[in-house]
Amino acid sequence: MYNQGDVIIIGAGVVGGAIAYYLTEKGKSVIILEQDEVASGASGGNNGQISIIDREPGLELDWAKESMKLFKGYEEKGEFETELEITGGISLFYNEKEIEIGKKVIKKYNKIGYNCEMLIGNQIKRQEPNIDTDIVKGAAYCKEEGKLNPFSTTIGFIDQAIKKGAKLYKKTKVLDFKLDDNKIKEVITDKGSFYGDTVVVATGGWTRELMSKLDLDYKIFYGRGSLMVTNPVEQCVKGPIVPGCFTIGTLYEGDWNLLGLTQHKNGTLTIGQDTRRVNNYNKGVSYDGIVGLGKLFAKHFPNLKNIDIVRVWSAITPHVEDSLPIFGYSKKYPNMFLVAGLKGAFTIAPAAGKMAADMIIGDSYDSRVEEYTPVRFE
Amino acid sequence: MRIIKHPILGDIIEKNKVIIYVDGREIEALEGEPIAAALMSVGIRIFRKTVKTGEPRGLYCGIGQCNDCIMEVNGVSNVRTCVTLVESGMLIKTQVGLGKSGGLDD
Numbered sequence: 001m002y003n004q005g006d007v008i009i010i011g012a013g014v015v016g017g018a019i020a021y022y023l024t025e026k027g028k029s030v031i032i033l034e035q036d037e038v039a040s041g042a043s044g045g046n047n048g049q050i051s052i053i054d055r056e057p058g059l060e061l062d063w064a065k066e067s068m069k070l071f072k073g074y075e076e077k078g079e080f081e082t083e084l085e086i087t088g089g090i091s092l093f094y095n096e097k098e099i100e101i102g103k104k105v106i107k108k109y110n111k112i113g114y115n116c117e118m119l120i121g122n123q124i125k126r127q128e129p130n131i132d133t134d135i136v137k138g139a140a141y142c143k144e145e146g147k148l149n150p151f152s153t154t155i156g157f158i159d160q161a162i163k164k165g166a167k168l169y170k171k172t173k174v175l176d177f178k179l180d181d182n183k184i185k186e187v188i189t190d191k192g193s194f195y196g197d198t199v200v201v202a203t204g205g206w207t208r209e210l211m212s213k214l215d216l217d218y219k220i221f222y223g224r225g226s227l228m229v230t231n232p233v234e235q236c237v238k239g240p241i242v243p244g245c246f247t248i249g250t251l252y253e254g255d256w257n258l259l260g261l262t263q264h265k266n267g268t269l270t271i272g273q274d275t276r277r278v279n280n281y282n283k284g285v286s287y288d289g290i291v292g293l294g295k296l297f298a299k300h301f302p303n304l305k306n307i308d309i310v311r312v313w314s315a316i317t318p319h320v321e322d323s324l325p326i327f328g329y330s331k332k333y334p335n336m337f338l339v340a341g342l343k344g345a346f347t348i349a350p351a352a353g354k355m356a357a358d359m360i361i362g363d364s365y366d367s368r369v370e371e372y373t374p375v376r377f378e
Numbered sequence: 379m380r381i382i383k384h385p386i387l388g389d390i391i392e393k394n395k396v397i398i399y400v401d402g403r404e405i406e407a408l409e410g411e412p413i414a415a416a417l418m419s420v421g422i423r424i425f426r427k428t429v430k431t432g433e434p435r436g437l438y439c440g441i442g443q444c445n446d447c448i449m450e451v452n453g454v455s456n457v458r459t460c461v462t463l464v465e466s467g468m469l470i471k472t473q474v475g476l477g478k479s480g481g482l483d484d
Binding site: 230231232233234236267303304306307308310 | 429445448454455456458475476477478479
């Protein structure tokens with residue numbers, strides 16, 4: 001058993017995968033510990049949308065821009081398929097007031113060079129001919145948005161890391177940590193102990209629970225998002241569709257039942273996103289949520305209302321109290337690096353993973369990332 | 379071929395005979411049986427062709443889960459024939475590829 005490496009990464013999601021990819025590229029020996037399967041958390045439970053205008057201009061948006069180039073690179077090098085397609089995307093608005101706020105947001109992104117505009121009424125059908133414009137009054141269109149396949153992307157990162165020497169331990173759950181002074185010396189799992197110079201925590205919605213074993217309480221809440229997937233059908237939805245309130249920042253508290261969806265390359269539609277704030281890592285699906293979602297979808301897309309739903313599931317996503325990501329070294333345990341709460345992580349994971357790897361190796365990095373330090377909760 | 383006497387399910391129940399059309403071919407079916415059963419009874423095994431390679435697919439799970447037996451029924455694609463019941467005069471077609479978003483009204 002290889003139980004010793006330069007870096008131990010906990011979590012085989014897109015973030016852990018991207019970090020493993022860049023660490024192995026720089027010659028580090030990496031061990032990845034995953035309590036279930038690759039992409040079995042939120043990385044395998046989302047719509048795979050590339051979202052731009054729900055991000056604040058700054059580092060996050062720069063990560064997004066850089067990530068699109070990096071994604072292309074993986075495909076050009078023949079490393080793995082991401083199925084990335086920049087189709088343009090829309091955020092939905094239902095009344096005049098929302099549209100007004102949306103217009104201001106669009107101006108902000110136009111100024112920094114993004115191609116966005118507010119589509120009103122029938123104009124929305126330019127992008128999505130099947131949407132009912134009696135329900136949706138306006139849509140913020142962003143040309144730079146798109147979609148990808150979250151499974152092939154996450155698996156691609158991990159496979160490439162394995163090719164370069166990383167060891168992946170699936171069905172291996174971290175139970176506890178052993179300390180030497182205040183450094184993490186040993187990661188104890190149900191399959192034995194692992195040793196590394198650095199421990200990377202990339203555990204998404206599970207982060208708060210796991211970190212409680214180290215007497216840390218990062219203010220991360222559990223958002224349980226329920227989604228469903230349909231039969232594959234011919235193209236009927238062009239780009240990603242997201243709830244407008246994400247863009248104008250009017251809703252983050254409590255539960256919501258809002259429509260967000262993507263049609264994937266194989267023809268299936270994933271439909272979300274009923275999200276509830278729950279108080280534990282419970283991946284159950286609520287009846288009200290799923291039925292509500294189905295009704296909402298049928299209302300928006302009357303032509304598609306008889307489409308067959310073949311599966312429903314939920315994923316736990318981390319919601320950080322101050323809505324900023326958690327990214328960087330812990331102060332209390334200086335050899336522990338945390339990455340959590342990267343909202344819509346697929347849009348930024350390549351660049352964020354690359355930066356995390358740079359920081360772990362000791363290369364120079366963009367100092368703006370210090371705003372995301374986990375130390376603010378320690 | 380139909381099973382007339384089943385060791386567990388018993389004898390076949392008397393049902394009206396109706397005509398349905400499969401790719402233009404007239405077929406005698408029993409009203410209220412699954413479309414897939416009617417097709418199998420006259421030896422039709424190929425229900426659809428796959429998207430990428432056009433390979434044939436037919437009845438697989440038989441309980442509405444796997445979506446392998448989908449066909450075009452009365453102009454609507456992606457209909458699961460194993461859980462959709464025969465009605466007189468139904469127009470059924472082999473589905474090639476994905477088909478338009480479909481499903482019948484409940």
